[in-house]
Amino acid sequence: MHVPDGFLDAPTSIATGVVAAVAVGVALKGARRELDDRTAPMAGLVAAFIFATQMINFPVGVGTSGHLLGGALAAILVGPFTGLLCMTCVLIVQSLLFADGGITALGTNIDLMGVTTVALGWLAFVAARAILPKRTSSVAPAAAFAALLTVPASAMVFVLLYSLGGTADIPIDTLAAAMLGVHLVVGAGEAVITFFAIASIVAVRPDLIYGARPLIARRELEVRVSEASA
Known part of the structure; x- marks a missing residue:
């Protein structure tokens, strides 16, 4: 999924760079509401x-491999704003130190x-969590569903960008079919991981999962109400 230098033309690369910079700026502000004594260590x-x-x-497939993207996992563990900052740090290190993804394509x-x-x-x-039973055991299936969607969605966004500024x-229909076919399989692997x-x-410390906190708070409230009624 890492896009190398030269796959997209200069105007498209500049535009995506501006979008990324704005998104990271928003995340820096939003992360202040997410970071606490549990989330901060988890972010690292x-x-x-x-x-x-x-x-x-x-x-x-033949000559094709995939790897975890991790965006959904990061968002669920530490919150969406902090999760984006985690992903940005990973991608910057990969680009600058390991040549995994081009610098102009960062x-x-x-x-x-x-x-x-x-x-x-x-x-x-969040949508899956709202539909599934309101208990912490629902967090993992909801997370897997989210991960399954994100990989092919990311592939389709790349196809859209390539249709605008591919070199x-x-x-495009051939590219879309190839990208979607491969990344549906990669998405299944990401869902399992x-x-x-x-x-x-969840089995040991559900309170460390940012996305599980509303369920934990709900459970504690129900316990308190039942104790008060007794």
Whole structure:
């Protein structure tokens, strides 16, 4: 999913860079409401985990592999604003130190793997959390659903950007079919990884998961009400 230098023309790369800069600026302000004594330490761990797991590729087809994007996972663990900052840090380090994604395409990669996956992942998670039973065991399935959506969505955003400023003459329908086919499989893998990562934390410390806090608060309120009634 990392876009290298030269895939998009200069105007498109500049535009995506501006969008990324604005999004990161908004996230810097929004993260102040999310960071506390639990979220702050988790943010560093989340960034390190996503960086490490993105280095592990799994085969998708002949000559094709995929890796965890992690935007949905980051948003659910530490909140959408802090999650975007985590993803941005990971992508900057990968671009500057490991040549994974071009420097001129850094804004594009932040938009694709950061803004898109974090925003859509968080919205999908909140929607699934509202539908599923109001207990912490629902957090992992909701997270998996969110992760499943974000990967092909990110691929389709890339196709849209390529249709606007791609530097090679590739039929857009062919590109869309190839990207969607591969990234549906990658999304399934991301859903599995996200499910087990969230489920393992829910089993021991659900209070560390930002997205689970409303459910925990609801459960505590119900306990207090039942005790008061007794």
